[in-house]
Amino acid sequence: MNVNLIPCLSDNYSYFVIDPDSKKTCIVDPAEFGALDNFITKNKLTVDYILNTHHHADHVDGNLQLKEKYKxxxxxxxxxxSRIPGIDITLKDQETWMFGNEEIKIHHVPGHTMGHIFFHFTKSKIAFVGDTLFSLGCGRVFEGSYEEMFHSVMKVKKLPAETIIYCGHEYTASNAKFCIAYDPSNKTLEKRVNEIKTLRSKNLPTIPTTIKNEIDTNIFLRCDNREIRKNLSLENSSDIEVFIKLRKLKDNF
Ligand SMILES: [Fe+2]
Structure with a gap:
């Protein structure tokens, strides 16, 4: 699968995906018309589908204009x-949908919004997770409960370790500050923070990441870590309690 990352708005990423076998194309979460239209025109592409992870404006604002122009x-x-502009094909939780010759598994992950899903391209081992998991972070809880968000983030964590993760925003540098604050002795994280600094100083994306990378460094996937629990004075709490504490601390960080 050929995945092109398209920076949009101030810190959004949309993705233009091309299946080299079937030549089918899709856009994941078009944050705006202009940046996508420029990319499509410059590369003389056609568009078969738009895939939306959730209804927020900075993920669907390009929907109607792109549909109008590219059919x-x-x-x-x-x-x-009712909240996805121009929707044609509706998918259910755990449904498999064919994109060209590739199976995409749909996972419902409520929390950031109640209708949030992520798309797992099982053969290519890539996932588009929207605003559920970020590199070194996770989405804010806007509509669901903190408990729902925990279970949704755990669904992403359960993907195979080598899965390549594409998320909706470039928040990695600020997320890193939070992770370091509560996981200061994590050497892998320290190394990653330096890589992030180098990438961002050149205005390069820190995305994609992988599940393995996130399990090693993203504090929201490390709620079972003893050191982190000690730093939060939650040694005897459950993973879900640690997650909720972290999410609330991050809300005000
Ligand atoms: Fe969002």
Whole structure:
């Protein structure tokens, strides 16, 4: 799968995906029309589908103009069909949808919004997770409960370790500050923070990441870590309690 990262707005990433076998194309979360239209025109591409992870404006604002110009079909979660502009194809939790010759598994991950889903390209081992998991962070809880967000983040964590993760925003540098504050003795994290600084100083993306990378460094996937629990004075708490504490601390960090 050929994945092109398209920076949009101030810190969003949209993705233009090309299946080299079937030549089918899709855009994941078009944050705006202009940046996508420029990329499509410059590269003389066609668009078959738009895939939306959730209804927030900075993930769907390009939907209608792109559909109008390129006659593509818009794909999203069936329970959020009233909030996804121009939706044509509705998908259910755990459904498999064919993109060319590739199976995409749909996972419902409520919390950031109630209708949030992520797309797992099982053969290519890539996932588009929207605003559920970020590199070194996770999404804010806007509509669901903190408990729902925990279970949703754990669904992403359960993907195979080598899975390549594409998320909706470039928040990595600020997320890193929070991780370091509560996981200061993590050497892998320290190394990663230096890599992030180098990338961002050149205005390069820190995305994609991998599940393995996140398990080693993203504090929200490390709620079972003894050192972190000690730093939070939550040695005897459950993983979910640690997650909720971290999410609330991050809300005000
Ligand atoms: Fe969002």
């Amino acid at each position: 593509c079909k818009i794909v999203g979660f069936e329970k959020d069909k």
